[in-house]
Amino acid sequence: xxxxxxxxxxxxxxxxxxxxxxxxxxxxxxxxxxxxxxxxxxxxxxxxxxxxxxxxxxxxxxxxxxxxxxxxxxxxxxxxxxxxxxxxxxxxxxxxxxxxxxxxxxxxxxxxxxxxxxxxxxxxxxxxxxxxxxxxxxxxxxxxxxxxxxxxxxxxxxxxxxxxxxxxxxxxxxxxxxxxxxxxxxxxxxxxxxxxxxxxxxxxxxxxxxxxxxxxxxxxxxxxxxxxxxxxxxxxxxxxxxxxxxxxxxxxxxxxxxxxxxxxxxxxxxxxxxxxxxxxxxxxxxxxxxxxxxxxxxxxxxxxxxxxxxxxxxxxxxxxxxxxxxxxxxxxxxxxxxxxxxxxxxxxxxxxxxxxxxxxxxxxxxxxxxxxxxxxxxxxxxxxxxxxxxxxxxxxxxxxxxxxxxxxxxxxxxxxxxxx
Amino acid sequence: xxxxxxxxxxxxxxxxxxxxxxxxxxxxxxxxxxxxxxxxxxxxxxxxxxxxxxxxxxxxxxxxxxxxxxxxxxxxxxxxxxxxxxxxxxxxxxxxxxxxxxxxxxxxxxxxxxxxxxxxxxxxxxxxxxxxxxxxxxxxxxxxxxxxxxxxxxxxxxxxxxxxxxxxxxxxxxxxxxxxxxxxxxxxxxxxxxxxxxxxxxxxxxxxxxxxxxxxxxxxxxxxxxxxxxxxxxxxxxxxxxxxx
Numbered sequence: 080x081x082x083x084x085x086x087x088x089x090x091x092x093x094x095x096x097x098x099x100x101x102x103x104x105x106x107x108x109x110x111x112x113x114x115x116x117x118x119x120x121x122x123x124x125x126x127x128x129x130x131x132x133x134x135x136x137x138x139x140x141x142x143x144x145x146x147x148x149x150x151x152x153x154x155x156x157x158x159x160x161x162x163x164x165x166x167x168x169x170x171x172x173x174x175x176x177x178x179x180x181x182x183x184x185x186x187x188x189x190x191x192x193x194x195x196x197x198x199x200x201x202x203x204x205x206x207x208x209x210x211x212x213x214x215x216x217x218x219x220x221x222x223x224x225x226x227x228x229x230x231x232x233x234x235x236x237x238x239x240x241x242x243x244x245x246x247x248x249x250x251x252x253x254x255x256x257x258x259x260x261x262x263x264x265x266x267x268x269x270x271x272x273x274x275x276x277x278x279x280x281x282x283x284x285x286x287x288x289x290x291x292x293x294x295x296x297x298x299x300x301x302x303x304x305x306x307x308x309x310x311x312x313x314x315x316x317x318x319x320x321x322x323x324x325x326x327x328x329x330x331x332x333x334x335x336x337x338x339x340x341x342x343x344x345x346x347x348x349x350x351x352x353x354x355x356x357x358x359x360x361x362x363x364x365x366x367x368x369x370x371x372x373x374x375x376x377x378x379x380x381x382x383x384x385x386x387x388x389x390x391x392x393x394x395x396x397x398x399x400x401x402x403x404x405x406x407x408x409x410x411x412x413x414x415x416x417x418x419x420x421x422x423x424x425x426x427x428x429x430x431x432x433x434x435x436x437x438x439x440x441x442x443x444x445x446x447x448x449x450x451x452x453x454x455x456x457x458x459x460x461x462x463x464x465x466x467x468x469x470x471x472x473x474x475x476x477x478x479x480x481x482x483x484x485x486x487x488x489x490x491x492x493x494x495x496x497x498x499x
Numbered sequence: 500x501x502x503x504x505x506x507x508x509x510x511x512x513x514x515x516x517x518x519x520x521x522x523x524x525x526x527x528x529x530x531x532x533x534x535x536x537x538x539x540x541x542x543x544x545x546x547x548x549x550x551x552x553x554x555x556x557x558x559x560x561x562x563x564x565x566x567x568x569x570x571x572x573x574x575x576x577x578x579x580x581x582x583x584x585x586x587x588x589x590x591x592x593x594x595x596x597x598x599x600x601x602x603x604x605x606x607x608x609x610x611x612x613x614x615x616x617x618x619x620x621x622x623x624x625x626x627x628x629x630x631x632x633x634x635x636x637x638x639x640x641x642x643x644x645x646x647x648x649x650x651x652x653x654x655x656x657x658x659x660x661x662x663x664x665x666x667x668x669x670x671x672x673x674x675x676x677x678x679x680x681x682x683x684x685x686x687x688x689x690x691x692x693x694x695x696x697x698x699x700x701x702x703x704x705x706x707x708x709x710x711x712x713x714x715x716x717x718x719x720x721x722x723x724x725x726x727x728x729x730x731x732x733x734x735x736x737x738x739x740x741x742x743x744x
Contacts, residue, residue: 080603080610092598402594405555406663407583407611409576 082412085403086419089396096388097424104385104428107378108471109435112464114370116436125151125356128272129323131203133332134349136160136168136339137321142350143359148182149321150352152190152273155247156182159318164345168324173331176201179319181285184256186244186278189230193285193316199225201325204272214238215265221283221314222306225265227275236263244278244288246297254297256288258305283314290314324349378471382478385424389417389482400486410487417486421479425472433460433468504670504703505529505552510561512544512551521547523726524561531670534694534704536714539723545707548723549675552705553586554578566670583612587664587702589693591676595648595659602644605630605663615667626666633662637692654685661693668700675707683712690716 090097129150137145138158147153162179169177178201181193192198199210199217215238218225226236236242240263246254261280269275287309291298298304326332336349393400400413505528512522521544529535539545550556552563554570557578563570566585570578587608595604606626609616619629631644637658648656657677664672674693678686690706690713697704706717714720720731 080599080607082610085599085607085610088598088603398594399596402590402596403607403611404579405553405582405588405590406608407579407586409579409611411576412611 082416082419083423086416086423089399089416090420090423093388093392096392100381100385100388100424101427101431103381104425104471104475105431105435107374107381108429108432108468109439110374110377111467111471112432112460113436113439114374115467116464118367118370122360124271125359127205128274129202129204129352131201131207131325132323132352133326133329134324134336134339135321135352135355136164136324136347136349139346139348142348142355143362145321145348145350146352146355146359149180149323150273152182152192152277156320159320160322160347161345162315162317162319164342164347165319165322167342168322168339171335173326173328173335174324175327176325178202178323179282179316180321180323181282181316181318182320184244184246184285184288186230186242187234189227189276189278190273191244191278191280191285193280193282193319195282198279202274202323204270204274208270210270210274211268213266213268215263217265218279218281218284219264221281221287221310222259222261223264223281223284224261225267225279226263227267227277227279228269229275230278231263231266236266238263238266242278244280246288246292258303259288259309260306282316282319286314286316287312378474381428382474385421385475386478386481389421389479393417393482393486414480414483414487417483418476418479421475421483422472425475428475429468429471436460502531503528504531504533504566506562506564507552508562510551510558510563512547512556512558512560520726522551524728527721527728529703529705531703532698532701533719534697534717535706535719535721536717537705537707537721537723537728538709538711538714539707540709543723544726545709545723546675548728549673549705549707553582553588553673555582579611583608584614585670587666587669587672589660589664589672589674589677591679595656595663597648600645600647601634601639601651601659602627602630604648604659605633605666608663608666612667615669618667629666630662633665634659636696637662653681657681657689658692661689661696665696665700665702669702672697672702672704673707674704676709677706678708678710678713686710686713687716 135145135149137149137156138160140158144154148156159181165177165179168174176197178194178198180198182190184191184193196217196219201209203209212225213228213231215225224242230236241260242263244256244259244261246256261278261284267274267279287306290309290312291302291304293302324335326335332351336351339347339349400416403413403416404410507524507527510522510524510527511520513520537545537548547556551558552565552570554573555578557575558571561571565581568581570581573581596607599607609619609626616626619626622629624632631641634641634644639655639658639662643651643655648659651659660677664674672693677693678689681689693704693706694716696702706713708714714731721728722731723729
């Protein structure tokens with residue numbers, strides 16, 4: 080019988096404690112790797128979500144708030160900017176293109192974005208990749224909708240399907256714009272950005288949705304307008320939530336940003352997405368550190384548990400260790416036996432942690448994506464993750480070597496008389 | 500032909516904190532295939548003597564030669580290997596490992612001894628087969644082979660301990676107070692079994708006990724008192740019973 084077999088049998092004889100230790104090491108592994116992965120993924124997701132846009136312009140409020148709702152659909156806009164301002168920006172000599180966007184409505188939990196065709200022409204994500212259609216066309220009529228890939232997959236929508244949009248983010252029955260039917264005309268390719276979770280309609284469509292609403296209240300029964308009634312009206316928007324701006328030259332970014340703050344007729348301002356993102360990372364950096372410390376503490380607790388368990392077992396196993404010694408086992412065998420036990424527990428713990436991570440990736444990430452509107456790319460295990468696992472195993476083996484050393488010393492001079 | 504198996508000369512031993520010699524043996528030898536009984540009261544140094552000849556406790560003064568090997572000159576690793584290869588040990592409380600089953604406990608003795616393993620494999624059978632064969636010889640029912648040690652009676656555990664000591668046919672069997680937990684009838688049965696099995700594998704038996712009722716069954720009886728081993732004559736064995744304090 081090899082020492083490994085002996086170690087496995089010894090661990091099996093202390094099944095409950097071994098399982099608890101494996102779980103605690105697994106949890107530490109999951110937290111250490113998982114939190115780091117989610118952090119990286121969130122950053123990647125945020126950074127990946129917009130590119131080529133020099134400024135995001137919106138009503139004056141917090142720069143982070145503007146970025147969060149305009150690009151990531153997180154939170155709700157509390158003010159709008161006027162269409163005149165959009166026109167003024169568009170006509171500015173430094174500006175190459177403008178994409179006005181209007182937010183605030185939703186469809187079965189997915190945000191609805193009202194915009195112009197320029198959105199599909201100029202908006203870029205990742206490494207300056209434009210949006211592409213998987214099937215269908217971009218919208219051309221007020222009641223056309225182009226949906227993101229996640230919306231299409233999860234709701235199993237196809238071209239030609241009719242959908243109803245809801246007022247605000249609520250999906251309660253009375254908030255649904257049930258008399259306005261939108262037809263899906265296009266499905267976008269997967270981008271792994273919030274675009275995938277978005278239902279895109281034209282600004283006219285957005286206006287049409289609310290044309291019969293008065294002072295933020297739904298129309299009374301006799302005031303309700305249907306698709307065909309709406310089309311007879313002027314569907315031009317007076318306000319939008321924000322706009323993405325591309326400049327002719329990057330050199331103009333700061334001067335144009337400064338200039339925007341001087342416009343007195345409409346209090347708007349512009350943010351540089353990359354800089355605001357850095358601000359977000361700086362803000363969450365503290366939370367990052369706290370999370371890291373908590374995770375390391377969880378690992379320390381797990382390792383102390385391992386140490387305690389080995390110490391307690393050492394006392395119970397005094398006789399067993401001496402039997403091995405008397406049968407010809409060298410104290411190094413006993414030392415190795417205990418180290419092996421720590422090694423096996425940590426390997427199994429790390430495997431449990433990795434398996435849990437895979438389960439979370441499969442089951443939990445889609446849930447987070449739906450709830451937060453974030454598109455998380457939790458990659459499979461990377462070299463750095465294996466390094467973390469290796470460190471956990473080394474730490475466990477090191478911890479095991481303490482009681483193992485004591486077992487070595489104790490049994491070095493003990494013999495037959497000590498077994499009784 | 501009998502040859503000298505263990506030779507001890509000028510052995511002096513005491514524990515670090517003690518001023519008096521626990522063992523002081525000028526000359527003592529044991530022939531191969533002998534069955535000897537060593538008696539002594541508690542604290543007389545019986546276990547220390549066994550620990551010394553099995554290499555568990557190193558000595559500073561004296562010479563011990565076993566199978567022509569000066570064990571007091573061996574390194575710790577060498578002496579552990581020597582013990583694993585040439586000794587079969589039966590403890591006072593049988594001391595089996597609770598999480599191993601009967602066969603695994605027996606085979607464990609070969610885990611640290613290449614020699615014992617080779618001896619078994621030379622017969623053309625596996626370690627498990629040999630353990631099962633020994634179990635059958637020792638009247639351990641095959642239904643117990645995969646049972647946990649905790650499910651066995653004291654008598655069954657004792658026989659498993661004997662099988663573990665016998666596997667690989669070691670030259671020397673050490674039995675340290677193996678009958679202390681048994682009643683009179685079982686003591687005699689056990690001794691008979693031990694003699695038979697040792698004879699089968701040509702092992703030398705060193706039987707240590709403070710139970711003087713057993714010594715009449717041995718041809719040679721040594722008494723450990725006043726730090727030394729004294730051979731008792733056959734007539735002494737029957738008459739002289741020195742009570743332990």
